Amino acid sequence: MIKHITSSDIQRFLDGDTTTMESADMKSHLNICQQCWQEYESFTMIYEALKQEPVSNFSSQFTHQVLTRIKSSPQPARYQRSPDILMAITGVVISILVSLYFIGLHTISNSISIINGNLMKILANQPVFPDGLPSQTINPYLLTGVIILMIIILLERLVFKRKGLIYSL
Amino acid sequence: MPVNMIMERFEESPLFTKLLKDIQNGNVDAFAKIIEEYKKLVAHIVFRMVTNPADREDLGQDIFIKIYQKLSTFRGESKFSTWISRIAYNTCLNHLNKKSTEMSKSYVSINRDWDISLSNDLTPLSNLERSELKCRLNQEILNLPVKYRMVITMFHLQDLSYQEISEIMDTPEGTVKSYLHRARQYLKEILEKEFQQQAV
Numbered sequence: 001m002i003k004h005i006t007s008s009d010i011q012r013f014l015d016g017d018t019t020t021m022e023s024a025d026m027k028s029h030l031n032i033c034q035q036c037w038q039e040y041e042s043f044t045m046i047y048e049a050l051k052q053e054p055v056s057n058f059s060s061q062f063t064h065q066v067l068t069r070i071k072s073s074p075q076p077a078r079y080q081r082s083p084d085i086l087m088a089i090t091g092v093v094i095s096i097l098v099s100l101y102f103i104g105l106h107t108i109s110n111s112i113s114i115i116n117g118n119l120m121k122i123l124a125n126q127p128v129f130p131d132g133l134p135s136q137t138i139n140p141y142l143l144t145g146v147i148i149l150m151i152i153i154l155l156e157r158l159v160f161k162r163k164g165l166i167y168s169l
Numbered sequence: 170m171p172v173n174m175i176m177e178r179f180e181e182s183p184l185f186t187k188l189l190k191d192i193q194n195g196n197v198d199a200f201a202k203i204i205e206e207y208k209k210l211v212a213h214i215v216f217r218m219v220t221n222p223a224d225r226e227d228l229g230q231d232i233f234i235k236i237y238q239k240l241s242t243f244r245g246e247s248k249f250s251t252w253i254s255r256i257a258y259n260t261c262l263n264h265l266n267k268k269s270t271e272m273s274k275s276y277v278s279i280n281r282d283w284d285i286s287l288s289n290d291l292t293p294l295s296n297l298e299r300s301e302l303k304c305r306l307n308q309e310i311l312n313l314p315v316k317y318r319m320v321i322t323m324f325h326l327q328d329l330s331y332q333e334i335s336e337i338m339d340t341p342e343g344t345v346k347s348y349l350h351r352a353r354q355y356l357k358e359i360l361e362k363e364f365q366q367q368a369v
Binding site: 007008011015017042043045046047048049050051052053054055056057058059062063065066067069070071073 | 197198200201204205208209212213215216217225226229230233234237299302303306307310321325326346349350353354356357360361
């Protein structure tokens with residue numbers, strides 16, 4: 001008894017979703033089987049008709065109307081970007097504040113000079129706390145690293161808006 | 170040239186990048202070019218998903234306003250046309266969910282018609298006039314469930330791949346294939362049956 005090609009296989013064949021071997025088998029079967037050939041022809045007709053454009057067009061005033069509605073809305077597009085940037089800035093500020101809290105600093109000028117001093121010590125390969133870590137502190141190397149990372153993320157988001165390296169990671 | 174290829178070329182052009190930059194810098198008029206380029210794509214989706222002609226124009230406008238507002242969230246991880254299609258599809262789906270009567274009507278209609286059993290002596294469609302077939306097919310597509318209509322439109326009119334359709338509809342690729350097969354099978358059977366009745 002001849003095994004006919006299923007409708008589903010005919011569709012897979014027409015979609016280009018069959019292997020070379022399957023396609024070859026189907027072609028040779030279609031050459032000898034009238035019933036499957038008719039089924040195949042019917043699907044071919046359906047595929048051709050589905051490719052035809054239906055009548056689907058907006059009015060000639062469509063573009064103008066969309067622009068008018070956008071212009072009358074209160075928010076211009078550039079402000080829409082702000083959430084991302086604001087989140088990054090907020091992240092940096094919070095991490096700096098948390099760092100300052102743990103280092104035990106109270107004034108901004110002190111903070112900046114001490115962070116700067118710490119960075120200098122790190123760069124000069126000197127111990128940041130020669131007498132050991134004060135209480136209420138966390139590892140200064142880690143803190144500095146986190147702050148630098150946050151700044152890099154912020155800059156990256158601003159410079160490479162579409163596909164930043166860290167973003168894609 | 171297929172719609173998909175035309176849009177791909179546009180998205181790879183320097184003009185496209187410049188337009189996105191201009192729009193994000195507040196140049197609303199630059200958005201007119203985006204509307205012109207993608208109007209047809211959005212119309213295909215809206216006209217196939219929404220059967221009420223009175224709703225289509227407003228819905229199309231809502232879709233482009235959403236695209237404008239969400240433009241900053243486009244990261245280039247998918248094609249711009251895929252991203253636009255997803256917004257259009259979801260907006261139409263939300264609209265249909267609000268008007269649940271239309272959704273349920275489509276499903277009732279398909280359940281009733283789906284039971285047609287295919288007899289062995291059906292006349293092939295090749296005996297039908299092509300223009301007649303196209304006309305009847307477009308009418309019958311509107312009787313399909315919304316998701317079936319969408320896969321048919323995206324695959325055959327927009328030349329999108331299974332993967333792109335699956336991204337847009339947030340549906341596994343296997344389900345997309347299944348929708349496509351069942352929708353085409355249904356269309357073939359209903360048209361063959363109709364032709365058979367006409368012949369008698």
